[in-house]
Amino acid sequence: MNCCVRVLWSFLLLLPVITEAIEPISVGIAITLASALTGFLSHRNFYCNFLDCCSTEEALNSTALREKLHENVFGQHLATQVVMKAVPGFIHNSNPKKPLTLSFHGWTGTGKNFISRIIAESIYKDGMKSKYVHHFEPTLHFPNRDCVNKYKDQLQAWIRGNVSSCSRSIFVFDEMDKMPPGVIDSIKPFLDYYEQIDGVSYRKAIFIFLSNSGGDRINEVALNFWKSGKNREQIQLKDLENSLSLGVFNNKESGFWHTSLIEKNLIDFFVPFLPLEYKHVQMCIEKEIKARGFKVEKSSVDSILDEVQFFPPYENIFAKKGCKALDKKVDYYCYEN
Known part of the structure; x- marks a missing residue:
């Protein structure tokens, strides 16, 4: 039973103590509402919107x-x-x-x-x-x-x-x-x-x-x-x-x-997983820059790309390290400029 449900049932246990000053019809309404709310909060789909629950077939979007x-x-x-x-x-x-x-x-x-x-x-x-x-x-x-x-x-x-x-x-x-x-x-x-x-x-x-x-x-x-x-x-x-x-x-x-x-x-x-080409590395860099809230400027992108090593020799088609460690280079160039 989750914490919300426990609080509600604690409230229900205290009802006999506090009902003397409350009209019977009000007590009935309170119990009905509390029971309904308990059932609502107990529903798995409700609390799994806020807590990490073991997945069901419906969980994947x-x-x-x-x-x-x-x-x-x-x-x-x-x-x-x-x-x-x-x-x-x-x-x-x-x-x-x-x-x-x-x-x-x-x-x-x-x-x-x-x-x-x-x-x-x-x-x-x-x-x-x-x-x-x-x-x-x-x-x-x-x-x-x-x-x-x-x-x-x-x-x-x-x-x-x-x-x-x-x-x-x-x-x-x-x-x-x-x-x-x-x-x-x-x-x-x-x-x-x-x-x-x-x-x-x-x-x-x-x-x-x-x-x-x-x-x-x-x-x-x-x-x-x-x-x-x-x-x-x-x-x-x-x-x-x-x-x-x-x-x-x-x-x-x-x-x-x-x-x-x-x-x-x-x-x-x-x-x-295929080796990444120049255009893919460029897309990774631009994504990292946007994620930091900076404007994508060609000079910064080109500066970072100049530091990326490609292979094979002379043809330079694929990035040796793909998009790994680009985030650090983006930090360096973005904050420097």
């Missing part, structure tokens, strides 16, 4: 998710397409067969963390700060490669406890390429097609993996499209998804090395 992706994510047509279809489709399914598992791949600064944050914010009011969203950093949570068995037990216990509390829990595993081999295999039962495991259903949970692994292959495909004069928007998921899954499966440094998650086809989408 698909239109808002689509708009946020279009307005804030640049140059990632494959990632936005997958997220706009897979996440709403999964959330609005009241009886999914298994959890939703997304594996994001690409070089740093291409938007993997950013889109993960948008997903969390579209489902939970507090976004990544929600108690129902759990973020793992291998260098922080799994730093010692000699403690794999210990980490497996801890990870299983953590996921089991949180899904027991909220079936719509979200788990984000960052920097998978730094994950000790074997640790991620411990969550295989939770990602499989089981109705329940020890009385707990994991079917409504979301698992998101972020990795730099496969970035070189993605960049190679993007560069080949550019060299052949094709638009990058012509790149399709099928052009990269199979090679990505095979690449990370056979890469000892991927965190997915010979993992049963891939072997048993438990990852629903391998999502490539």
Whole structure:
């Protein structure tokens, strides 16, 4: 029972004490109003507008998710397409067969963390700060490669406890390429097609993996499209998804090395994040400037772009760090001028 409801019922308990000086009809009206208000405030949809609640099928605003992706994510047509279809489709399914598992791949600064944050914010009011969203950093949570068995037990216990509390829990595993081999295999039962495991259903949970692994292959495909004069928007998921899954499966440094998650086809989408071009970095800079309430001036944008490194040599098509760390450069130039 939330605090508002407790206050109202405390008031009702005090009614016998204060009713002597009040007309009977007034007491009746007061009780009726208090009961009605109690029921209103007890309604989940009311207090979940103000508090962070475990998500339901109705919680996701698909239109808002689509708009946020279009307005804030640049140059990632494959990632936005997958997220706009897979996440709403999964959330609005009241009886999914298994959890939703997304594996994001690409070089740093291409938007993997950013889109993960948008997903969390579209489902939970507090976004990544929600108690129902759990973020793992291998260098922080799994730093010692000699403690794999210990980490497996801890990870299983953590996921089991949180899904027991909220079936719509979200788990984000960052920097998978730094994950000790074997640790991620411990969550295989939770990602499989089981109705329940020890009385707990994991079917409504979301698992998101972020990795730099496969970035070189993605960049190679993007560069080949550019060299052949094709638009990058012509790149399709099928052009990269199979090679990505095979690449990370056979890469000892991927965190997915010979993992049963891939072997048993438990990852629903391998999502490539393409390297960002000059125009995409420019859009990131302009967005950062506007977010600070400054006027976008070409001189400031050009000054920041001059400091961005591009590759390959001589052609300089893609930004080496994507849009990462641009916020600091924007701070420097905007406040300097």
